[in-house]
Amino acid sequence: MRPGRHFLSGNTALAEGALAAGVDFYAGYPITPSSEIMEHLARELPRRGGTFLQAEDEIASIFMLIGASWAGARALTATSGPGFSLMQEGLGIAIMTETPLVVVDVMRLGPGTGQASKAGQGDLMQARWGRHGDQHLVVYAPSSAQDCFDLGVRAVNTAERLRVPVVVLSDELVAHTWEEVVVPEVVERAERPLGPGLPFHSDDPRLPPPMPPLGQGHGVLMTGSTHDGRGVRFTSDPAVHRALVTRLADKVRLNAEDLAVVEEHGVEDAHVGMVAYGSAARAALAARDLLSREGLRLGVVVLKTLWPLPEGPIRALAERARAILVPELSLGQLVLDVERIAAGRCPVVGLPKVGGGVPLFPSEIAARAREVAG
Amino acid sequence: MKHPLAPYLREEVLPGPFCPGCGHGLVLGALLRAIARRGHVDLRDFVFVSGIGCAAWIPSPHLRADSLHVAHGRAVPTAIGVKLRRPELNVVVVGGDGDIAGIGGNHLVHAARRNADLLVLMVNNLVYGMTGGQVGPTTPHGLPTSTTPYGNPERPLDAAAVVAAAGANYVARWTVAHGRPLEDALFKALGKRGFRFVEAVAQCPSRVGGRLRMEPGAFLRWMRDHSVPLSAGGEAKPGDGFVVGEYADRDEPGLAQSVAALRGQG
Numbered sequence: 001m002r003p004g005r006h007f008l009s010g011n012t013a014l015a016e017g018a019l020a021a022g023v024d025f026y027a028g029y030p031i032t033p034s035s036e037i038m039e040h041l042a043r044e045l046p047r048r049g050g051t052f053l054q055a056e057d058e059i060a061s062i063f064m065l066i067g068a069s070w071a072g073a074r075a076l077t078a079t080s081g082p083g084f085s086l087m088q089e090g091l092g093i094a095i096m097t098e099t100p101l102v103v104v105d106v107m108r109l110g111p112g113t114g115q116a117s118k119a120g121q122g123d124l125m126q127a128r129w130g131r132h133g134d135q136h137l138v139v140y141a142p143s144s145a146q147d148c149f150d151l152g153v154r155a156v157n158t159a160e161r162l163r164v165p166v167v168v169l170s171d172e173l174v175a176h177t178w179e180e181v182v183v184p185e186v187v188e189r190a191e192r193p194l195g196p197g198l199p200f201h202s203d204d205p206r207l208p209p210p211m212p213p214l215g216q217g218h219g220v221l222m223t224g225s226t227h228d229g230r231g232v233r234f235t236s237d238p239a240v241h242r243a244l245v246t247r248l249a250d251k252v253r254l255n256a257e258d259l260a261v262v263e264e265h266g267v268e269d270a271h272v273g274m275v276a277y278g279s280a281a282r283a284a285l286a287a288r289d290l291l292s293r294e295g296l297r298l299g300v301v302v303l304k305t306l307w308p309l310p311e312g313p314i315r316a317l318a319e320r321a322r323a324i325l326v327p328e329l330s331l332g333q334l335v336l337d338v339e340r341i342a343a344g345r346c347p348v349v350g351l352p353k354v355g356g357g358v359p360l361f362p363s364e365i366a367a368r369a370r371e372v373a374g
Numbered sequence: 375m376k377h378p379l380a381p382y383l384r385e386e387v388l389p390g391p392f393c394p395g396c397g398h399g400l401v402l403g404a405l406l407r408a409i410a411r412r413g414h415v416d417l418r419d420f421v422f423v424s425g426i427g428c429a430a431w432i433p434s435p436h437l438r439a440d441s442l443h444v445a446h447g448r449a450v451p452t453a454i455g456v457k458l459r460r461p462e463l464n465v466v467v468v469g470g471d472g473d474i475a476g477i478g479g480n481h482l483v484h485a486a487r488r489n490a491d492l493l494v495l496m497v498n499n500l501v502y503g504m505t506g507g508q509v510g511p512t513t514p515h516g517l518p519t520s521t522t523p524y525g526n527p528e529r530p531l532d533a534a535a536v537v538a539a540a541g542a543n544y545v546a547r548w549t550v551a552h553g554r555p556l557e558d559a560l561f562k563a564l565g566k567r568g569f570r571f572v573e574a575v576a577q578c579p580s581r582v583g584g585r586l587r588m589e590p591g592a593f594l595r596w597m598r599d600h601s602v603p604l605s606a607g608g609e610a611k612p613g614d615g616f617v618v619g620e621y622a623d624r625d626e627p628g629l630a631q632s633v634a635a636l637r638g639q640g
Contacts, residue, residue, distance in 0.1 A: 025459060027451075046636035051458050053633065056484040060451035063444060067423065067455025070442060071463075075455075093445050214440045214456065215463045217418045219384075221435050223443035232387065232435055233443070 003185045010175040011036035013145040014104060014168065015044070017152025018076045020187040024050035025073035027064035029057055029083055032117040033172040034106040037078035058083035062090030065101045070222060072213050074156055078104035081123060082113055091165050092131035093224040095248060098163035098200065098208060100192055102155045107171040109356065118357030119172035121278055121329040127167045128307045134245050136252035138259055139307040141169045143281040145179040147304060151261070157190035158259065162251060163208035169306060171329070173279035173359055201229025205250035253308055260310035263302040267313070270299025272369050273321030275314055275338050277303040279359060280327045286362035287369060296373055311341050318342035323372045327351040327365050379406045382417055384438050391431055395583070395590030397576025400550040401497050402432050404574070408560035420464045423453040425478065427470035428504045429497035447477030450485045453492050454629070461491070461630040464564070471498040471512040475533040479511065486540035489568040491628035495560070496533060496571065499578035507581025518585055534573050538621035543568030543628070545621035549575040551598035552618060559620070568628035575616050
């Protein structure tokens, strides 16, 4: 897509961001409300020399990505709740094998098959913790079509740079809202680490080890089981397991500052604070405009990185505001983190909503903020 | 003097992990001899992909090659990802019957339908060996296992027939008691495009032989004596024996070619 202004849905913007970041492999399974990403890439990838395949299910999709990524591809797939559940298995293997890939989860309503194309934000904890075992990955969350493009690019680059799977946690409202998207003249393309050294060892846990490509005589040993720096399986050595799992977690945790994408709106002189992401953040910002006319100053922290969670801006907000409100289109998941981070500095009030397809409205957020402000 | 197949092995990780009398060494030997007969002096142009189970350990880490060892049942889709990105490489999946035809059964059928350009070597030891000898999708009817102590009440899956029906270019089944025909089938499969499936029935002395009180030699003789050639038109009754032979030998274009043909469209 040429640089300049475009009118796009969030899903199309995300697919275009992926292409701009050099994604050349997609395997996926149809599911609303994510299908536009797949359909867009089914059209665009072959004519750019890339590869598109519709898999038999989401499990196959993510394992095709793992294979393609080791074969050198920049790989992405998109899905929604039920498919995201199936992909947890592959995400765990991708974390353990340090395989760069991106999974977009356009959240819908669950549990189960829920409501297929209705907005929700119930997958936050699943995105972070959905795999068995101790593990961390990176989660970004767009709140606009522009974010979808920008975070699509960032997700691909983060995956490649850190050798870690990245989740983009979108939601139906963000995905299907058409907005202006500005495509920049130059889009960054980060490369995965190559060069000498053991493929599964790094002295500095913040830096990923080099990833040798297949088919060049490196004798790549990749395994989803516990392995040493060479990739040799060790299934009963506590020291090898401890070192590996700690390094993989530290690779994400110790890079938290670099991974943080946050927008702050009027937090310096806020009466009431708010922490939100995705479509709920858009409603929060609209509520802020409503209340500013009444003289009530709302400070909003919009999280675009959901893991590792940018704790500094939330802590700073807790030190300034009378209370923090956390609007979420779910029974309340982010609020648990905000309570932990605020640690009693100010009251934290959840504003959970199980919308059943009805979004969070600015008016209801504003009404709750007035109550909290007293 | 070195063993002629030593160049293909990572000698530093030997001896392998398999039980005494296990059939997996015979499978590995047949595969490597077939590769050697194809003129590959090393395994640089190969990528081996495997899932979970004893047979998944045949390539990883023992072969001096690139190997991806992924989750239970997921070797086939992982291998498709590799092949579509690097079609010039020979991509080989090695796995057990539970891995390939049980938990990975859906992937197997669709890979055959797509005629994905892979060689899948399924080692059928009749049970889930690594986890203690539980009943598997290919366990003969009536066979006692650790989860069918009164005998398997179900019928086994004829994986070779299913894969052939789904459209694979090459399908064969032999037992490890048929060393030369098994090696010949692998040799032939290595020279073809599209989806190729070779099933090798192998003895599991620990989990099956022990229960049936058959030592490995007797087990090998039992497999040989209970094999029925497909060419004889014979159909072994489930539990009575193993049908051996070639189930399919076609030359249809493979997935890599048909996906590549999309490039430049639109």
